[in-house]
Amino acid sequence: MEQHSIIICIALAIVVTNLIRLIPMACIKGPIRHRFVRSFLYYVPYVTLAVMTFPDMILTPPSLTTGIAALTAGIAAAWMRLGLLPVAAICSLITYFLNSSGI
């Protein structure tokens, strides 16, 4: 892709992302009442991130075994509420060691 269209893509991402942040603040005077809207917004973050993580995460390393091991360890670490940095580090380290030991 050409340089100028990359810039348009990024400008588009910046505008859309920030409008999402600003619009509710500008519009909402009280709490959201509509039950379906609230429920939909409640589930969206989890579903999006789950869909983006799987199957891409297990397909990223050269071997499926490594990917599955990193995913499993990451889920376990996150389940134990280890926090953003430790969970990210665990996934990286497992991938690095399994990958460089040729598994």
Add this chain to the structure above:
Amino acid sequence: MMRTPAIQGLRDGTPIAMGYFAVAFSLGIIAVKAGLTAPLGFISSAFTRASAGEYGTYMLIAAGATYAEIAAMCLVTNLRYMLMSAALSQKIAPGTSWVHRMLMAACITDEVFGISVAWPGYTPPAYTYAAALISTLFWASGCAMGIMAGSLLPETMVTALSMSLYGMFLAIIIPPARKDRNVLGALVVSIVLSGLAAAAPVVGEWSSGMRTVVLTILISAAAAWLKPVKDENDGAA
């Protein structure tokens, strides 16, 4: 008096900034595939400040996607910020100027929102600004560093680092699934359908961004219809 919340914000923002730097570094490695230069990555990350949204955007740029796909991807991956913005609006003292309200909304990321709403009583704008400032600085420089140094690292290390982004996603979605069985159910369904969709004949041909958008809307709508949320005041994710 105004300095206390700002200093507190810097202090609380520091561990977030550390985590952001590491994750943004691996985001930078992905941004290289989309053809971003370090200055462009810095600007993009400083003003977008959205892990999943930026990741999705760079993947789409690398795949040569259309502007509509990129806009749709940003909308869906960042839809949670709408909820956070709505929740944060309840945490701002009445009478606060419109400029402060808008600036605080612009500061929202998962973590900055998290600490801002955790402030007892009305959140002072300076607290949110300080936390957002330090974390954004590290987020943007991490991305720029990833773009510059990513190409110098051996392939095994680049692969390992790009897995950290998925690790961060897991750290965001798994703990709430422990508390809420409906979230757990939605996650299991998402993983199964996403795996099937990637392998399916027609849907598998779509770009992964398109699949993300469609699956998110379908699964979230189904979950909202089958298992609506209960409490009025429990909106924040």
